[in-house]
Amino acid sequence: MAAGEYRTFEEFWPFYVHEHASPTNRALHVVGTTLATGCAVAGLLLRRPSFLLAAPVVGYGFAWVGHFFVEGNTPATFKYPLWSLRGDYRMWWKTMNGTMAAEVERVMRANGVHDDAHAEVAPMPQEVN
Numbered sequence: 001m002a003a004g005e006y007r008t009f010e011e012f013w014p015f016y017v018h019e020h021a022s023p024t025n026r027a028l029h030v031v032g033t034t035l036a037t038g039c040a041v042a043g044l045l046l047r048r049p050s051f052l053l054a055a056p057v058v059g060y061g062f063a064w065v066g067h068f069f070v071e072g073n074t075p076a077t078f079k080y081p082l083w084s085l086r087g088d089y090r091m092w093w094k095t096m097n098g099t100m101a102a103e104v105e106r107v108m109r110a111n112g113v114h115d116d117a118h119a120e121v122a123p124m125p126q127e128v129n
Contacts, residue, residue, distance in 0.1 A: 032062025
């Protein structure tokens with residue numbers, strides 16, 4: 001499916017995963033998402049608008065470093081802001097529960113990506129019958 005033709009988040013997800021193949025980029029996203037969420041929550045609880053304003057700066061700051069300097073691609077949020085935000089939180093959750101590396105490997109295999117640039121991705125666990 002060509003970019004821009006995504007009808008659902010589930011169609012968008014493999015594109016999002018591919019754009020976050022580097023473990024370093026994903027780690028930067030997790031830090032940014034965690035800090036941005038903390039800023040937003042603190043801003044609401046403490047009634048500090050400055051924290052709310054800082055949330056996207058902190059979150060996107062880490063993510064954009066990951067894209068521009070680590071992954072070497074353009075952030076998906078430029079074209080798909082809401083789905084990218086949803087992707088950030090799905091990736092954060094999968095990272096926290098230890099399933100994101102396997103998800104990257106699954107998406108890469110499904111798309112026929114087997115190059116050295118993604119060799120650092122942990123292999124998918126073997127199924128037990």
